[in-house]
Amino acid sequence: MKEMQPHILLIDGMALLFRSFYATAPMRQFFPRQDGTPTNGVQGFARHVLSAQNIVRPTHMAVCWDMGSHTFRNDLFDGYKANRTAPPEEMLPQFDMARDVSELIGWKNFGVKGQEADDLIGSIVEKWKNDAQITVVSGDKDLLQLVNPNTTIALTKKGYTEYNPYNLARFTEEYGISPAQFADVKAFMGDSSDGYPGVKGIGPKTALQLIQTYGSVDGVLAALAELKPGQRQKISDNVDMLQLSLQLARINTAVPIDASMDELLLPMWTNDTLDLMHQHEYRLIANHALNIFK
Template identity: 70%
Template sequence: MTQPHIMLVDGMALLFRSYHATAPMNQFFRKQDGTPTNGVQGFARHVLTAQALMKPTHLAICWDMGSKTFRNDIYDGYKANRPAPPEEMLPQFDMAREISEMIGWKNFGLKGMEADDTIGSLVEKWKGEAQITVVSGDRDLLQLLNPTTTIALTKKGYSEYNPYTLERFHEEYAIRPEQFADVKAFMGDSSDGYPGVKGIGPKTALQLIQKHASVQGVIDAIEQLTAGQRTKIDADREMLQISLELARIKTDLIIEAAIDDLRLPLWDAAKMNHLIVQEYGLVARHATSLFK
């Protein structure tokens, strides 16, 4: 029997990507009541294009739920440098989830968790029962790779991806996927607002984990390191442990769902176009391009 092919989509990543692709040109594609829809329309087009390319049998969209997560409790500076979403984007978060439901895509998100944690827990839940493709622009998700899971990183436009399999990851990094969080703990992540160990960059961070396997392994072998590395790690040892907690994606969330809940409905382009344009009120001249 052929296994299901589940596509798990990082909804936040695609929504923000789509919004920022058009907002600088003031292309907000407003509804008749003035509500902007540019992020939502790009998001829907992106998922539909990925669906056509990757041909999943099942699909789910994963979302952050709220601006604060458990990582903010661990470290006040987590994502503190990110600006608040622009006003034109605010109504599009709920709109994107509503349109996902209309099309038949299952939405998932847990309060206090990020989309990454929901994706990680769904991968862990179904990795033995399905082939899984994760669609996102976030390289942190590489730590979820396994023999049945591919991470398709967005690359250009709506149809170009940079896919990672377990084999490719091993060739490039020479570590296990779960060790990627240990690498991030040393190098930090400026976009997420945590520094890691100051003075240790991506190359050295990877070399340390390749040789010593984990953050704890490096600490246990600290006398074997260079004097400079020892000084840097000793100065930031507390932040190193915090950074590891921030970098590691949760895979143990309890998510009540069955694979069949994610099965894609059968739509033809005309019927879907009518649903979105007529029932939801998106601007027809832009919505028609979503479903070609």
């Protein structure tokens, strides 16, 4: 009988932490510990991961983190993410707390200075894409460039349990390009949240049509003479920024992942884990786990 392939659940830790923080912060619900430290983001993050685990039923799991705000993309372009506002004061202690709670529960964590969580997710996918089914949970559409026959990107929708999943069939049908070409589309349209402009005046629809027709940024540049004069002018005026935007949009899948797959084995949820949650005043996580694993 053929052995079942492992199924790795990869979590974009930062995406879920921010999402969880902003789900309750507007109502000033910070669920403070006795010493006043807010825990809303941390507890929401862990509850979201537990729910994802319950839905996906993986055999292995890892959480990927940004390590500080400066990455190789800032070295390429000063304006990268420069328009982002600083996180609110109540969020600041929760970055380290989220990684700590992840370790307390027994989830494998990855974070490398100078790389984003996306790059770690991409490198883990690259390392094990032929050996495992992989499900990535994030709110970041950039990760669609990692879709492959064994990898599904589950984009967050509402609450803890609704996802918008993209497998290879759905991606190809919807976009009419290969996932790897998604970075080329992003290079033309830019990304306002990441702060790089792409080519001014070229929106998502035109960007996609250009890549469907010419295959890549280089393909479009080689065929400039065929384009409408307006498009040709916009692109000619922004060639350097277009090529830089491609570097910024492309996920780095070559970060060394110094781990064996066994290190990602899903931990068992035990009474000891439950006690740890209570010791650290993470009552919401403990209750959520009890509901899921009862």
